[in-house]
Amino acid sequence: MATTTPSGVQGTGAGGGAGDASQNHATASYGPGGAAPMTHRQIMEALSGLLLGMFVAILSSTIVANALPKIVSELGGGQSSYTWVVAASLLTMTASTPLWGKLADLFSKKVLIQTAIVVFVLASASAGLAQNTGMLIASRAVQGIGMGGISALTQTVIAAMISPRERGRYTGYIGASFAVAMVSGPLLGGVITDTSWLGWRWCFYVGIPFAVIALLLLQQTLHLPLLKRRVKIDWAGAFLVAAAASLLLIWVTFAGDKYAWLSWQSYAMVGGSLLLSLLFVLVEAKATEPIIPLWLFRNRTIALTSLASMFVGIAMFGATVYLSQYFQLARGESPTMAGVMTIPMIVGMFLSTTLSGLVISRTGKWKIWLCAGGVLLTAGLALLGMMRHDTEYWQLAACMAGVGVGVGMMMQNLVLATQNQVEATDLGAASSSVNFFRSLGGAVGVSVLGAVLAHRISDYVDDGLDKLGVRHGGPTGGAGSDIPDLEKLPVPIRHVIESAYGHGIGDIYLYAAPVALLALLLVLCVREVPLKTKSGIEQDSTANDVAAAYLRQNGAHGAEDGAAGDGYGAQHAAHAAQAGYRLAADDPEPDEPLTTSRHSVTGTVRNAEGKGVPRAAVTLISLSGRQLGRSVARKDGRYGMDTPGPGSYVLIAAADGHQPQATTVNVGDEPLSHDVRLAATSGLAGRVRSTTDGQPVRGAMVVVTDERGEVLATGRTGEHGEFSFDEIVTGTFTIAVNAPGFRPVARPVEVEGQGITRIDVELAAGARVQGVIRAGVDASPLPDARVTLVDAAGNVVATATTGEDGAYGFTDLDAGDYSIIASGYPPVASGLTVEGAGPDSHDIELHHPDE
Structure with a gap:
């Protein structure tokens, strides 16, 4: 390891x-089976399939950006259809992300990510065969489910393979895949759409071969230990979170277009979303396997990073979506050139993701990168807010690079900070929670900023046409209007449209900048926790050994609940044992009761010196290994938890930097006091x-x-x-x-x-002997002379050959007596004593006997 x-x-x-x-x-x-460490080569082989799958998912979401106007037009759709083609995949991707993450904690991650790829491939083929906008929207919705699985599961599998401390060096590959997909997507989509013998349908087909290759690579290279568990899927929680998110996104998609922001439709949808969210919280609080564990958000770091991810998502998606529109409609560039001109932002994102990951792996410090990224993102968006249709490109390039660097520093490192707070069994839920909020922020940001943009452009177009004395009645890009074709407009009107788009898109970045500032304020409040040096698989393997060994030694074979023979008890005990860093950042008040039940266990978790171990995880399991309760120790090491009633139980305590400890406790009719001592x-x-x-x-x-x-x-x-x-x-x-x-x-x-x-x-320090061998009447330096160093026992220590200047040298010598024999002329031997650093000028002269 x-x-x-x-x-x-x-x-x-x-x-x-x-x-x-x-x-x-x-x-x-x-590696396979959890028996031996994975080499760098094995990790890179596994990453090849993962990153290719993620590349395809990102490519599919960007490749249609420049092709959508033609796609919707050929299928006979209007502005509403255009909106839903974009929103459908965002809706399903956002809503399905938590479900994929939870499934990753319960089932084989390899099978799940392969399933997500298969769903994506089938949906992509269906989208390419679409004969109307309804079929296209439905295919995009299913495609979003596959993309959500690929994105969430890639992060989860990487976290399972690589420790947080080492993960930074591999985030560069993630950033590279993301950057290449972001750059090539719009470019490739524009080229395919403009190529007559291909057509827009190939925007959906082109990703299928890459997805199939990714599927085959994962089958050959990804080998994770398979943990069999009895599982119970929280379908009610999955439905409620999907419904709440979907209703909210439907509202922001159509508000300001189909109905006013302040209307009965808005009140009904927002109220319905809040009601569904409340029901979701109530269901999750009682679920045995919650889709999003609510305890995650009692951890201050996870709560802050999730909110920050949502705000980063608003800024990131808003910047990438509307910059392409700015270059096409405000500057008159082609779709291909629009993609080319956004390269500074993507390059900045790639470089910052790569470099920050490498430095974090070396230093273990990650908060400074989040803060610096927040500053650059806020400043970049604020400066982009001042752009107009005729702003110098080099100024835009600098601002875009700042935005890209800021997003690159924050996006992956927010996931890293979250994953560092949880254990192996909750990596999927934690990773998907961050991705969920980022996707939610992106979907909300695109919809809200799009609505704002439509109204701003409409106002600017009206003002510009009024100055020209032209009555506004054509397709000039206002709210609900078709996107204008600049080539078909008269020059004066074209200038008005370009100016309106330049000014309007600049305005939405002024709206986005305060959102990025909120993300910065949130990460400033995050408490930096040292990165763990264990991967998820390693944590799981260590805990499994401790808990399973304890159950074997104490004769607990899983007699309860039909657990005998399937390893269920030992595995549940393993998950309980390895929960040592599942911590709530805010400890209970010192005077708050630890427990109120008379059938309870209380005590203190202490270290080898007898001091309390703060925030240690204490888990109560049955003799079959079924988890019954869990508590997080306070700052002084005190813990307390209720038990089902009198009886014998296994108490497992674990904390970061300590060896897990398991003991049997016998609970009667009165509270039991039981202290636990952990060895480092x-x-x-x-x-x-x-x-x-x-x-x-x-x-x-x-x-x-x-x-x-x-x-x-x-x-x-x-x-x-x-x-x-x-x-x-x-x-x-x-x-x-x-x-x-x-x-x-x-x-x-x-x-x-x-x-x-x-x-x-x-x-x-090793002593040295050096000097010059000279020869002849004039005592000139002698090249190619052989010099031998012999110790006091007659052993040859080293040999050397003089250079053109006759110099020789021996280093790293022990103190003592030596003899130096120089030959080239008749050999000459001389003795010397080496002390301290040794002599620097032990010169020797060689000559013939008759000289």
Whole structure:
């Protein structure tokens, strides 16, 4: 297992071996069956199918942007049909995202993402065969379901394979896929639409081959451990959240066009959406397997990042949708050139996603990137708000780049911050919750900003035509009007239309900028938590071992609820044990009762020193392994939970940085007081210093081997000479350290099972001997002379050959007596004593006996 510590040291755990460095130091993940770490190559192979699927999903959502006017026109649709072709996929993608995420926590992630791809392929083929707008809208709705699954499940699978600390280096690939799809989508759609022998139907067909390839790649490369669980799908919750989101999006889609913003239709839809949302909350509070666990939002970080994601979604989708329209209708560019001119934003997004991910992997610091991204996004949108149809392109390019960099810094890192707060069993729900709010924000943003844009353009067109003395009665782009064809308009009217679109689209960015500012304020309130160094699979595997071993040792074989023989009890216990970091950020008030039931368990979770462990997860399970209750310890380590009644139960406590502990408790008719003591995880850490001046040695190679000489971990020291290896098992090992200019050192070390074992290593600077070999009457430097260094015991230590200047040198020598033998002329031997840094000018003269 590879880890990256906050000090910047990278190391490999057991089984690291002497393979490719990129493989040994890059991953913290498990391969097939959870038995061995995944190499960098295995991760990249699995990512190839995942990213190709995500690429297809994003491509399909952008490729039709420039083709929709022609598509709707050929199918005989109007403005309402145009709106619904866009809104249908957004509606279903937003509403289905939580369901996909929850299913990912219950079923095989590989099967689910393959199912999503199949749904997408079938819907794309149906959309390409559409003979009317009704069939097209229905196909787009089903396509949105597939796209929602691909987007949500890709994030979930990546989180399962790679630890949060290491995940940053791979977000660059996600950013690259996103950027390429965003750039190529509009360009490809424009080219396909303008190519007579292809036609717009190929905008839907073109993604099918890529999706099929992604399906085959996933079958061959994605191998995740299959966790079989008894599951219960919260269909009521799924229906209510879908209905609430859909009704809200239908309202913002048609408000201001079909009916006024303040009308009985608006009141009915908003009221209905709020009522459905309330019912959803009530259902989720009682559901055994909620579609969106409400406890997630008791965590301050998750609540803030979800809201911030919604506001980022408004800004991101608004910027990408309306910039293309600006370049086509305000500047008269072709669809292809409109896509080309938005490249600065996409490049900024790609670069910021990649670079921020790499730096986060090295440093573990992520909040600064969210804050910087919020500043750039807000400033970029505000500056775009001042654009007009004749604004210099270089100014627009700079603003677009700022928006792209801001979105790139925030989008993936908001997901990372959320995933870092939850355990493996809830990665799907947490990831999909963030994606849900981002998609919801995007759908709301596109609809609301579109409605605002229509009215602003209508006003500007009226004003412009009034100045020309022209009566407004044509298709000039007002609310509810068709999009104008600039080529068919007289030059004066065309200038009015271009000016109106330039000014109107600029105005909507002024509306979007405060929304981005809200996202910035939210991330400023997020509390930075160190990134975990375990992947989701690794957390699941560790917990499974602890809980299953406990149940086996105590004779709990799953007799209850028909659990015997299927592993149900052990797996539920595993999920309970690994919930150590499922935390509520806001602890209960100190005087608030822990529990009120007389059949309860209370106590304190303590560490090895007897101090309370804050925010530890305490889970109560039956002897069959079925979860019965869960509590989060307060800041002083106190916990409390109710039990079903008198009887014997298993209490499992877990916390980040500690080994899970399971004990049997017997509950009677009175509350039971039971303290739990957690031992810190074992590991090895220390510093490397120089014996000369005591200064830390940076970049020293540290190698840990077992008694057989097998390499268990390797890494380099950080800025202050520090190194750290997590989860070195107990036992006796050898630690070897070497660095340029120092003598290598090897030391035995005993790693104990209680916390981190520390060992400091001192490196002695290697002595050196150097000089010049001279020969002849004039004592000129002698090239190609052979110089041999022999120690006091007569052993050859090193040999060297002089250069053109006759110089030789030996480094990294121990103190002591040596002999130097130089040959080229008759050999000459000389003795010297090496002390300290050693002599720098041990010159030797060679000559013939008769000279």
